[in-house]
Amino acid sequence: MIHNPILPGFNPDPSICRVGEDYYIATSTFEWYPGVQIHHSRDLVNWTLVHRPLERASQLDMRGNPDSCGIWAPCLSYADGLFWLVYTDVKRYDGNFKDAHNYIVTSPTIEGEWSDPVYVNSSGFDPSLFHDDDGRKWFLNMQWNHRTESYGGAPKHPAFDGILFQEWDAETKSLKGPIRNIFPGSPLGLVEGPHLFKRNGWYYLTTAEGGTGYDHAVTMARSRAIDGPYEMHPNTHLITSKDDPKAVLQRAGHGQYVETPDGQAYHTHLCGRPMPPKRRCTLGRETALQKCIWEDDWLYLAQGGTVPDVDVQAPGNATLTRRSDRIETHFQPGPLPDEFQWLRTPYPERIFSLTERPGYLRLHGRESIGSWFDQALVARRQEHHSFRADTVVEFAPDTYQQAAGLTHYYNRHKFHALVVTLHEKLGRVVTIFSCPGDFPHGRMSFPVASGVAVPEGPVHLAMEIRENDLQFLWRASKEVEWQPIGPVLDASVISDEGGRGEHGSFTGAFAGVFAFDTSGRGQPADFQGFVYERLG
Numbered sequence: 001m002i003h004n005p006i007l008p009g010f011n012p013d014p015s016i017c018r019v020g021e022d023y024y025i026a027t028s029t030f031e032w033y034p035g036v037q038i039h040h041s042r043d044l045v046n047w048t049l050v051h052r053p054l055e056r057a058s059q060l061d062m063r064g065n066p067d068s069c070g071i072w073a074p075c076l077s078y079a080d081g082l083f084w085l086v087y088t089d090v091k092r093y094d095g096n097f098k099d100a101h102n103y104i105v106t107s108p109t110i111e112g113e114w115s116d117p118v119y120v121n122s123s124g125f126d127p128s129l130f131h132d133d134d135g136r137k138w139f140l141n142m143q144w145n146h147r148t149e150s151y152g153g154a155p156k157h158p159a160f161d162g163i164l165f166q167e168w169d170a171e172t173k174s175l176k177g178p179i180r181n182i183f184p185g186s187p188l189g190l191v192e193g194p195h196l197f198k199r200n201g202w203y204y205l206t207t208a209e210g211g212t213g214y215d216h217a218v219t220m221a222r223s224r225a226i227d228g229p230y231e232m233h234p235n236t237h238l239i240t241s242k243d244d245p246k247a248v249l250q251r252a253g254h255g256q257y258v259e260t261p262d263g264q265a266y267h268t269h270l271c272g273r274p275m276p277p278k279r280r281c282t283l284g285r286e287t288a289l290q291k292c293i294w295e296d297d298w299l300y301l302a303q304g305g306t307v308p309d310v311d312v313q314a315p316g317n318a319t320l321t322r323r324s325d326r327i328e329t330h331f332q333p334g335p336l337p338d339e340f341q342w343l344r345t346p347y348p349e350r351i352f353s354l355t356e357r358p359g360y361l362r363l364h365g366r367e368s369i370g371s372w373f374d375q376a377l378v379a380r381r382q383e384h385h386s387f388r389a390d391t392v393v394e395f396a397p398d399t400y401q402q403a404a405g406l407t408h409y410y411n412r413h414k415f416h417a418l419v420v421t422l423h424e425k426l427g428r429v430v431t432i433f434s435c436p437g438d439f440p441h442g443r444m445s446f447p448v449a450s451g452v453a454v455p456e457g458p459v460h461l462a463m464e465i466r467e468n469d470l471q472f473l474w475r476a477s478k479e480v481e482w483q484p485i486g487p488v489l490d491a492s493v494i495s496d497e498g499g500r501g502e503h504g505s506f507t508g509a510f511a512g513v514f515a516f517d518t519s520g521r522g523q524p525a526d527f528q529g530f531v532y533e534r535l536g
Contacts, residue, residue, distance in 0.1 A: 001313065001314055002044055002311070002313070003310065003311055004289065004309070004310050005249070005273070005287055005288045006044075006045075006047055006288060007025065007047060009381035009382055009383040009509075010382075010507055011270075011284075011286055011287045012212075012285035012286070012287070012506070013072070013073040013074070013126075013193065013254050013270055014287040015195070015256050015268075016255075016257075017076045017078055018259070018260070022040060022041075022042060023040070024039070024050075024076055025038070025287060026074040026075070029070065029341070030068055030072070030507045031067060031507070032070070032341040033060070033343060033344060033348075034053070034054055034055035035055075035070070036052055036053055036071055036074045036085065037049060038051045038052070038053065038076065043314060043315070043318035044266065045319070046318065046320060049338055050110055052341075053110075057346035059114070059346075060089065060346060062344040062346075063344050063345050063372070063373045064344075064372050064373055065089075065090070065344060065372060067372075067411035067412060068506055069090040069091060070089060072089075072090050072100070072126060073087070073088060073254070074086065074087040075127060075128035075256075080170070081108060082106045084105075084131075085105050086102065086127045086139070087102070088100045088101065090125060093152040095151055096148070096159075098124075098144050098146075099122070100122060101119065102122065102127040103118060103119055104118045104168075121175065123141060124164065125142060125144065125192070128140050128194055128195050129168065130195075130196035130197070132226065137169075138166070138226065139165075139166050140194040140195075140196065142163055142191060142192040143162055143163070143164045144160070145158060145159050146159070152504070153500050153503050155190055155211050160185065160189065160191050160192060161181070162181040162183060163185075163191060163207060164180070164181055165180045166178070166180070182205075186209060188217060188219065189209060189210065190209055191207050194206070195207075195257070202224065203223050203224070203226050203230075204220065204299070205223070206238065206256065207221075208253045211502075211503055212251065212496075213496075213503055214241075214242060214250055214502065216242065216270075217237040217239065217252070218238045218253050218254065219232075219233070219237050220232075220233040220236075220299060221233060233299075234298060235300075238299060239252050239253065239255065239267065239307075240252055240306045247308070249271040249307075253269060254269060255268035255269035255270065257299070264315045265299060267289070267292050267299070268290075269287075269289075270288070271287075271308065272284070272286065273385075275468055279497065280492040280493075280495040280498060281497060282382070282495045283382060283383065284382075284495070284496060284509060285496065285506060290308050290312055291313050326532075327532045329532075330529050331359065331527070332354065332358070332359065333355045335354075336348075336352075336354065339381070340378050340380050340512070342375075343375050351375070351376035351378075352376060352378055356524075359528070362525070363515035363524065363526075365403075365404065365521075366515075366516060367516060368518055369403075369415065369514050370412025370415070372412070376514060378514075379409055379511060379512020380511060380512060380532060381509070381510055382465070382511055383534075384535070386534070386535040387532060387535055388462060388465075389462065389511040390460065391406055391460075391513055391529060392461070392527065392528040393406075393420055393459050393513070394457075394459075394528070395420045395523075397523060398523075399422055400421055400423065401519040402516070402517045402518075402519065402523045403420065403421040403433075403515070404419070404421075404516075405417055405461055405513070406463060406472075406511075407510075407511070407512055407514050408463060408465065408494050408509065409494070410493075410510070413438030413499060414438060414493055414498050415435050416434050416463075416470055417432065418474065419431050419432065419433050420459050420525075421451070423451065426453045429450060429451035429453055430452050430459060431448050432447045432486045436489070437493050438498075438500055452474075455476055457476070457477070459476065460474060460476070460477070460478065461473075463511070465491045467491070468491055468492040469489070470491035472484070472489075473485065513527045
């Protein structure tokens with residue numbers, strides 16, 4: 001069986017592509033670097049992260065990109081001996097404008113080096129590329145209309161002004177011919193995320209609608225002509241949980257169709273798993289996969305209706321290989337371990353090193369936690385509703401402007417952090433910074449005030465998240481017991497729905513380490529390993 005979500009934790013907007021017996025899914029990474037996650041499977045049951053292709057400055061520089069901007073909705077395809085990846089780099093979120101720039105990169109292999117990007121257009125986000133069977137290529141994206149009352153956190157239907165369609169010339173690497181608006185969307189509105197495929201002489205268009213919150217949906221339409229007109233699916237929506245608040249997989253929408261080599265039909269979609277009582281999706285938007293069937297040249301969920309299932313019949317007899325509940329990372333010279341990312345900058349040497357002190361991750365204190373430019377924060381996705389993370393830090397601050405520690409992080413307005421810093425009277429201390437929401441001002445609080453004085457030497461830091469509750473812990477050495485510090489904090493705010501609500505932001509929660517030095521002197525902090533362990 002396929003057990004959903006197949007990609008747990010922050011993995012939204014799944015675009016799926018099959019090449020022979022191999023399946024690949026590309027998902028959005030927003031402000032996290034390197035850009036775009038690509039997972040691989042041969043059975044649709046077990047998935048492995050194999051590459052993040054946007055990995056150098058000539059491809060991607062997101063310094064200054066606001067929270068929840070950056071890489072939106074990649075589309076992965078294969079044609080002419082190449083993998084093609086199209087994506088948006090969004091430069092603005094709040095206000096009427098989006099400043100969404102669309103690009104194409106290519107590579108003969110998934111895990112190899114990808115080309116520098118070719119600029120396509122900026123008329124809207126969520127691009128895709130369709131390779132027709134006559135050899136022509138067609139570029140699609142939603143069109144953004146800034147002349148509305150739509151703004152970040154409160155999307156309005158008129159801003160989502162239909163799906164644009166234009167031919168792509170692979171020789172000249174440019175668009176050509178007329179621009180057509182081929183699909184206005186259904187009455188649900190907020191049409192985005194277009195994907196085209198062809199079957200039995202029909203062109204099928206799937207889109208995402210209803211916003212990326214609890215009204216999200218996969219909408220389907222078809223036409224005999226690629227440029228329309230498109231008739232709506234008998235149910236309008238192929239996948240949605242908007243009318244079933246008790247479904248395990250909520251916020252279902254934005255996905256893509258794929259066929260197995262023997263013609264079985266599946267469709268990806270993003271989803272969220274809310275936690276009671278506030279229905280906050282603390283793992284962000286995840287990736288799921290549904291089995292489908294064809295009837296009268298229309299696609300339907302195999303189980304009937306529109307609500308996605310948690311357990312789905314796989315095409316073969318593969319069984320799920322469960323990952324270890326405990327992942328212990330030992331930092332070594334070389335590339336950063338695959339599960340970790342950082343924020344925005346294509347120049348990681350400015351913020352961390354794995355060679356300056358072998359066996360340690362050295363972070364160079366730069367701008368404050370939550371900076372949009374030069375922030376030394378290295379983290380991994382939260383994949384379970386309950387988990388523990390711990391690390392050991394060696395850090396010698398000489399001013400309160402220098403800090404380093406462990407964080408449960410979402411964005412600049414939504415984080416909790418266990419911090420080693422300096423206090424003028426107490427000396428070196430361990431304390432807590434907490435920023436529990438981005439509305440109205442994102443003000444930080446200090447739940448243990450000046451903190452607790454700590455002796456010289458390494459400091460052990462830990463946090464335990466049990467569903468909606470977070471407890472920080474610390475100890476001076478491994479010979480002494482862990483001590484709780486501060487009150488139980490609200491872990492549920494580290495979510496899409498925390499702060500100003502479900503459309504205010506839409507990425508996911510991370511657990512990681514950070515350092516900052518707002519004096520500008522780049523004080524380093526050395527971290528000895530990182531442990532992530534599932535609880536319960």
